[in-house]
Amino acid sequence: MNDLLARFTIDLILAVSWVIAWQQILYADELPGDGFTAGVLMLVTVMLQFVVRGSTIASSAFPPRFFFGCAVTGLVVLFALFVLPLTWGAHPLEHFHVPLMIGQLSSRTLFDLGIFLAIAGSLVTSLTSLREPES
Amino acid sequence: MRMSSIGTDLATGSSATSDPWLLGLVLPWLGFLALAVLPRRWDRRSNVLAVSCSATTTGLVTHAVTSSDDARVVDIVHTDWLGELGLSLHFIRDGLSELFALLVVWISLLVLVFAREYLPEANRHERSDRRQSTFHALMLAFTGAMLATVSSGNLVQLYFAWELTGIASYLLIGYWRNLPQARSGAARALGLTTAGGLALLIGLLLSGSMTHTWDVRAVMSSSPLHGGLAEICAGLIIVGALAKSAQFPFSNWLPGAMLAPTPVSAFLHSCALVALGVLLLARTFPLLHATATWHILLGTTGIVGALAGGLVAARQVEIKSLLAWSTVAMYAFIFLGFSLGTSTGVRAAMYAFFIHAFVKAGLFLIGGAVIHLTGQKELEQARGLGKTHRQLAAYAIILGLSLGGVPLTGGFYFKEGLLRAARAEGAWLLLGAMLVGGGFSIVYMIRFLHEIFVGPGEVGPRRALPWTMSLPIALIAALALFTGIFPEWMAPLGLEDAICQVTGTVPRIHVSIEPNPLFFTSLAVLAAGAVLWFSWHRGWLPRRWWERIPERFPLGGARLLGAYERIASACLRLHAGDLTRYLRRLLVSGLLLAVIGVTAAWPMPVRHASPEEAVSPSLLLAMGIVVLTTAANLFTRSFVSFSLTLTLLGFSLAAVFLLLHAPDVALAQVLVEMLATLSVILAVRQSMRVDPLSTPLRDRLTGGASFARGAIALGVGIAAGVGTWLARADPPGARVGERVAAHTQALTGAKASVAAILTDFRGLDTLGEILVFTIAVLAVATLYRREGVRSE
Numbered sequence: 001m002n003d004l005l006a007r008f009t010i011d012l013i014l015a016v017s018w019v020i021a022w023q024q025i026l027y028a029d030e031l032p033g034d035g036f037t038a039g040v041l042m043l044v045t046v047m048l049q050f051v052v053r054g055s056t057i058a059s060s061a062f063p064p065r066f067f068f069g070c071a072v073t074g075l076v077v078l079f080a081l082f083v084l085p086l087t088w089g090a091h092p093l094e095h096f097h098v099p100l101m102i103g104q105l106s107s108r109t110l111f112d113l114g115i116f117l118a119i120a121g122s123l124v125t126s127l128t129s130l131r132e133p134e135s
Numbered sequence: 136m137r138m139s140s141i142g143t144d145l146a147t148g149s150s151a152t153s154d155p156w157l158l159g160l161v162l163p164w165l166g167f168l169a170l171a172v173l174p175r176r177w178d179r180r181s182n183v184l185a186v187s188c189s190a191t192t193t194g195l196v197t198h199a200v201t202s203s204d205d206a207r208v209v210d211i212v213h214t215d216w217l218g219e220l221g222l223s224l225h226f227i228r229d230g231l232s233e234l235f236a237l238l239v240v241w242i243s244l245l246v247l248v249f250a251r252e253y254l255p256e257a258n259r260h261e262r263s264d265r266r267q268s269t270f271h272a273l274m275l276a277f278t279g280a281m282l283a284t285v286s287s288g289n290l291v292q293l294y295f296a297w298e299l300t301g302i303a304s305y306l307l308i309g310y311w312r313n314l315p316q317a318r319s320g321a322a323r324a325l326g327l328t329t330a331g332g333l334a335l336l337i338g339l340l341l342s343g344s345m346t347h348t349w350d351v352r353a354v355m356s357s358s359p360l361h362g363g364l365a366e367i368c369a370g371l372i373i374v375g376a377l378a379k380s381a382q383f384p385f386s387n388w389l390p391g392a393m394l395a396p397t398p399v400s401a402f403l404h405s406c407a408l409v410a411l412g413v414l415l416l417a418r419t420f421p422l423l424h425a426t427a428t429w430h431i432l433l434g435t436t437g438i439v440g441a442l443a444g445g446l447v448a449a450r451q452v453e454i455k456s457l458l459a460w461s462t463v464a465m466y467a468f469i470f471l472g473f474s475l476g477t478s479t480g481v482r483a484a485m486y487a488f489f490i491h492a493f494v495k496a497g498l499f500l501i502g503g504a505v506i507h508l509t510g511q512k513e514l515e516q517a518r519g520l521g522k523t524h525r526q527l528a529a530y531a532i533i534l535g536l537s538l539g540g541v542p543l544t545g546g547f548y549f550k551e552g553l554l555r556a557a558r559a560e561g562a563w564l565l566l567g568a569m570l571v572g573g574g575f576s577i578v579y580m581i582r583f584l585h586e587i588f589v590g591p592g593e594v595g596p597r598r599a600l601p602w603t604m605s606l607p608i609a610l611i612a613a614l615a616l617f618t619g620i621f622p623e624w625m626a627p628l629g630l631e632d633a634i635c636q637v638t639g640t641v642p643r644i645h646v647s648i649e650p651n652p653l654f655f656t657s658l659a660v661l662a663a664g665a666v667l668w669f670s671w672h673r674g675w676l677p678r679r680w681w682e683r684i685p686e687r688f689p690l691g692g693a694r695l696l697g698a699y700e701r702i703a704s705a706c707l708r709l710h711a712g713d714l715t716r717y718l719r720r721l722l723v724s725g726l727l728l729a730v731i732g733v734t735a736a737w738p739m740p741v742r743h744a745s746p747e748e749a750v751s752p753s754l755l756l757a758m759g760i761v762v763l764t765t766a767a768n769l770f771t772r773s774f775v776s777f778s779l780t781l782t783l784l785g786f787s788l789a790a791v792f793l794l795l796h797a798p799d800v801a802l803a804q805v806l807v808e809m810l811a812t813l814s815v816i817l818a819v820r821q822s823m824r825v826d827p828l829s830t831p832l833r834d835r836l837t838g839g840a841s842f843a844r845g846a847i848a849l850g851v852g853i854a855a856g857v858g859t860w861l862a863r864a865d866p867p868g869a870r871v872g873e874r875v876a877a878h879t880q881a882l883t884g885a886k887a888s889v890a891a892i893l894t895d896f897r898g899l900d901t902l903g904e905i906l907v908f909t910i911a912v913l914a915v916a917t918l919y920r921r922e923g924v925r926s927e
Contacts, residue, residue: 028885028887028890028894029884029885029886029887029890029891030885030886030887031887032798032799032801032802032887032889033799033802034799034889034890034893034894036803036893037799037802037803037806040803040806040807040810041806043810044806044809044810044813047810047813047817048813051813051817068913068916071909071912071913072172074905074909075905075906075909076168078902078905078906079168082899082902083161086157086161086212087157087158089154091212091214092212092214092224092899093898093899093902095883095894095895108885108890108894108895111894111898111901112890112894114905115901115905118905118908118909119905119908119909121909122908122909122912122913122916123810123912125912125913125916126912126913126915126916126919127813127814127817129916129917129919129920
């Protein structure tokens, strides 16, 4: 399955999935989808890479340690959003927004980002840990 | 990009109150996270980071305590979670939490400083490859969990933090995981304390049902409970306290915990883990002290612990085991003080707890120093240190005599306070037990000091004790000496507030030496204990008398553990490793419960469908496809076709959700189905070592077994359908979903209700679910990586 057309197709799917995943995170307040669906979408497209390219080649492009780090980072982001409002006297997880040059960044976006990283990271780590059978 | 207008706007600046207490609660966890991800090349510097974090926490908590003027309860964080059930995220600062927090942070700091030189050498000695950063991270996590427990303003939240301390202590006791005894000791500690925790949870739920609140402040200002249910509640809560504080009959986990590094033992035995039993009794004293169970259970276990604990401690041959059993005995005294059920008893018990905390920490650090200097863990092997380490000997004498209860030491005052409280209540049995237990304490303390510091030592110079190890011991010894001269120094710093919180009275702690019959009796018992030790040491008493003293409690914990292990083995035999059997039992049990529930609640209101709920033709078609694909699953022959048919089923379900105006659920359904297909194919190929494309499913559609499976499946399907139908009984206007949909944008600024529910209304639930999910998945991945995937 590792021919040029297959690799091009899965890379294209990966690129499109990235765009859709970010759209789901950034517009979760208005459109269907959220960090969880974005994470599962990324997982499916990354797993497609492993199925088509083989785990050895795909692991070098998508190292499992990177996804483990993503899962931990996601949890840290979620925990930080829980704790940060306490530092200025607000309730835990009370939402805030950070002013940027172009509009504002809502803490709900960051919350969805944390979910995305945790879900994608943990699921990819789990599925890629299933090793190739010995020949 | 979201343009939410709801929430705090950082640009305009919201109120930024930096409560030092709150920062002190959070900082250990930040330190834990930082140390958990510390690169291996910085492992040697992990102690610096840990000590810095601990020192900052200590400064913050101390500042918060010393700058508060009165004994009122202050809400630090109070956020409703499930308000209808009385559950909230609630942290408070009151007298009790201030007292415990001061002890926790200061002793944690001293222990971490001690660990700087101790740990690397101990790791080499035990041939352990564990990273130092792991130890320091876990110590900070333990500190954070302790602070969370003592600051909990809600009893259910206290339980969660309580169990968190159990997990942290399990990981620390098993730090040297290359030692089988350390692993089994950690598991034993976790098993017994968790069993007690289960009893505690049931007791707390019972108390909540009686008082209709779990708020700590409300519980501590409640009237005492009476009646049968109150007795059961008291019994269960006391069992939790007994298990956590290693009291009879749950003492047997404590010796196994001695295989932890000495700094852990020092922390655990002084102001952490075992101290939580005292906290629990203090928090629930106003509610439960009038029950008979409180007096009888605490009194009985206290008497046994004071007598047997002291005797067993005197019998020990290892340094740390002696100190461990002395903790059992000393805590028995404290529990006896609580068992009196009076404010004088509580006052004496709290004072005893405070003195014992830092004295025991100092003695364990001395034990660690002795092990570090001599490489020996047994008393008789570490002889003659008094000649080469006079300073250490001096510190040991100050602390040892204090624990032994010699006059003009802090330990003497706390024992006198307990004796006077018992005499005032006419509790002569308790008084006798305390006197005899006090005699035993002098026996084992003299033995401790004599075996280590007196007698001929090894030939040649001994190495010096590093300053990072001697400084914490010196500070604690100075504190013990200061307490002997000014025994009431702690009163205005938190002890009086703590006692006021528990008893509702404003105590004035006043300890002194009053020459009276009780004082002279106490002196006589101490002298008798010294004579007893001297007689044994000289061989004037038969050796066989000494050897008849058990090294463990012969009853209680060991038999309890044995019974637990037999029950666990019986339950394990039910497991055959067959997934279909588990599923069958699960489904049949669920079905039975559903039938019982519906039968008990019958007749139940049923709401008939309204015209706007009529099923459209497209919805009917989608549901028809769902039924057909479900049926097709029964006839598939290979793994791949089975998986693909399930995927098709999932897609058709997604279409149903879409037609029911639930696009978020439909999207999630589609993605999860794609994931499930991939996962099944990968898992089948890797675990069963077969080609999923060509390997057939085993044909199970024959005989009585298939009829039984079909009946279970049909029954579950009918139960699910009936249950869904009955759940529609609420009138339309009262549905939660409709209320949320009506107010989502006004309250949160989000147009999508699902997003608002997940990240706002139920954000805490989402956080918890993601946390559990991620940890579970990563744990599975770790198992796969370690063991590989074996074929069946």
